[in-house]
Amino acid sequence: MSAVWKYFLLETPQSKTATCNVCKAVVPRGGSSVATYNTTNLIKHLKKHHTKEHDDFLAMGQKDQSRRKESLLQSFQRQGKLPPDNVKAKGITEKLLNFIVLDDQPLSVVENEGFRGLIEYLQPRYSLPSRRYLSETALPELYNRVSTKLAETLKTVPALSFTTDICTSDVCPMSLISLTVHWIDRDTHGLCCVVLQVKKCRGSHNRATIAATITEMLIHWEIPLEKVHAILRDNASNMKAAMEDMAVSSLGCFAHTLQLVVHEGLISQRSVSDALANSRKIVAHFKHSQLAQLEDMQREMQGAGTTTTPTRLVQDVQTRWNSSFYMIKSLLKQKRPLCAYAADHNLPVTLSANEWGLLEKTVTVLEPFEELTRKISSATSTAADVIPAVTVLQRLLAEENSTDSGIKTMKSTLLQAVRRRFSDIESEPLYAVATLVDARYKDRFFTSGETARRGKALLTQELEKMEQALLRASADEAGTTEAEPAEKVACMEAGPSTGGPPGTMKSSFSSLYDRILKEHDEPAAGTQAVVIQMQMYLKEPTIGEKDSPFQYWANNHGRFPLLSAVAAKFLSAPSTSVESERLFSSASNIVDEKRNRLTAERAEMLIFLKKNLTMFK
Template structure:
């Protein structure tokens, strides 16, 4: 009888069962007889001959594994080895700790419930992957593993914050729909010593009681103190435009700016409400979409029509009052399905129908609102900064100030939008944070100020800030003083300063917003006057170089050029870390709403904060 599992031949064959009369060749997938007329007479001779005849390479490998006496060199596992493989891993072993760490990552990054470790399917999966691993209990995960991971990541973030010279913050308040809980968030943004943009969630504390300005100020101050952040590091704090938030920032004596995206929301709402005919069309749009939302039969019929017309099946999108761009996407989804809706109306009833004039009105309204939609996406980026505000306002004013053949029927809306932009952003160029951030962004510099007086005022403020920064550096006896810029080769910056932006007049598929954006650069490129002081030389050299393309990363620019312009880079680290919206706090609350749903509405505020903290920070290069 063969000694089946001692022979090296079984590396190349597979048995369907221990008593199977044939073996499957893993190479050619043939069934090869094992010889003999019963299980006691099975052997491996036929299998070896099959390898020799049909698979010379594998046969040679088999021979190498076989000793001179023809016996396999593969040793049978000893009883001790077998018992060791069946023995469970100690919970303090390196292997067990690494698996537990990955389980915790799976839970916090996937927003999984903590009791998933008690799920039968999860336990069967872990038993298959590593039979020796003891899956921890829910109590261990929630009371030991989660706090330990939270403390570890918190410590690492704290270390980075201590190295940062300046910090900017965003904050917001969220109230749960499934639990009597309100959370006050705090996120931080900064540039590290190599000018890389960094951000992290610091907290989402339970905020009970009335949301007064004093209560907000007290809670935020406590959160900042818990992280041992000195207030002289707080550069700016972004929040929504609510009166209680603004008053709270005043009580804390910190610089406060309103969310740029929220202001855009108010501007577009003013424009939409001003055009009676457009409002009537939007009301019909909502009725049409509501009809399909509440009738699966109607949606099925529309879906069939889309397929018959060889259109991409899409669902119509309902708008949300607090998100103006959702109204834009609602109009877009209806216009895309105009043909399908017309075919649907021919055979079925709708609560409202759009006339040909109203369809044309929607198309023209989308053309006017397209720059606002593009800008909303741009400023909602995680890397958008305060430098984006002045250029965005300048471009919007130019676009809305131009007359077009498409203005018919929406002139009132366009005029109202322009007035709202002028009113709500009337002082934007007087705000030092916006002005200096714009100057220090290599994509913009001084090209987007609407008047020479504003540009001069901003440049004077920058010189003053540079002189103060130089004084601070001198008195602090900094050990990492940069070399004079004239001693540093200019080669490093070539990649980011050679290519001028493309001419806006060239025909392209760019949006009207980007074409207007680049046209301003072409009009404003001009050299400045010479100067002799070290700071002035840096500033003049910086201004005289062409702006980098709009698609380039301004943080990367300063990472490359911080030795050429050491004083400018130090100030850029301060002003470019400031965001222009509080979107990061809103994204945080989207995560919180996924953690705390109807099935998990009894989570404590501390537990929710830990899960949200790890979900936002664990993969930010901080672990």
């Protein structure tokens, strides 16, 4: 609508004339009908008789014209593509890269017709970036941003523990060596675990190559060897020798050693190993054929009208003993349907009544090992769990039961294997000190007074070193060499500690923890300042087995500052290298058949971001 109508009035929309609001003059609208009426005469009237109003009219017309042009430009822009530096476009590109990283998608997904159609439908104005841009620009930028944040965090941590492992790809000639870092957060006292790096391992996997590769990774992250508390590795001789060449403390994977122990036990008794071999043949038969008939048999025995899904049999992997345990349990659960099936169908082998009995007893003996394997494979397991676990296993295997008939050789072999393979763990400083500073165990699980005394002597040395370090740090902050005496810290009043949940049912493995705790004698008194603090801590009751040692130190670091600092160092070490093995499970989803030409550098970035992106956004 023209701005001129601000100065004129119509009696009706069809009127041939308009009345001027300023002088009340009647001005013809021009034309002979409503369709041909115009505003030319009205504008001329303002120009001739009302100069000020005419100038105002012209100014308003220019504003209207500018607004119309701007509106047309905005409409055009809405129909065009978003520029790459647009905030919305950059946000979509970031989410796209997150989708590729976190969901193990190939970078070439942006070239897939279906995916392109989906993005076009969701946001027509967004231009999908090319695979080359994602690979050479977006991915390195995201990697650098996340790795910078991680590096800044690690600089503030005084002691770090690591797990490492080597994996060879099945789809391309690439070997990768991993380094996963573990530490205790000094603010939350929680356990942190982050993938530090996955690097291509060139050449043969000998001690020199492994040592050089891990050293390169530590140098890249600016981590001095003094900050390396321990490296968890597998039990291979090349790994152990590489750690010796690097002059760093290392521990063998507890889970790997446990695997060797159980394997010895399972093959020690011919009747048990034969029953296991027959079990594998039966499971393999149903894995390859006749599965539907067994499921029908299960439904018949469950009763008509049941909606329960039939239980599948579990095939074991001989390199993982617990898979054999799960296989036996699945067979025992389906004992009746299997026997009924065997009455009408041919099986490669059948289990006798004696073999079924042996399998039941084998499950009973292996139950504590399975419980322990789950415990040490958890994300919160530490090196402190090893000595108590071995002590409990030895006590449990040494107990004689009436149900041992038929498996005594296996049980005896298991006990001998545990004693032989773990004979020196109480003398290992990393295990001994870690056990003492874990408030669930303290000094209660050492098998002799001599090993307990050696452990306390090692802890005393660590406390003295930590005391000197804290005093130096305090003096540096204050700009003086004076600091509060350790006696003041050591003699603070001890408060109550928490115990485990009351009234809970415990397995045979867990119940022995309580029995061993009750048998322990009180420690002797000490005289040094650090020993006073240690003795106050050791005399307090232990916390419950299910309680968190990290939470204990979060609540008590003010009472025992030296012990808390030592605990943050020693409890950072896990008991197994499971984290590195889990990492390579993810790596197999990244370097797969569709991405068998992926370079080691790109694979490293994708694995690193897959594990760390959500933590360091």
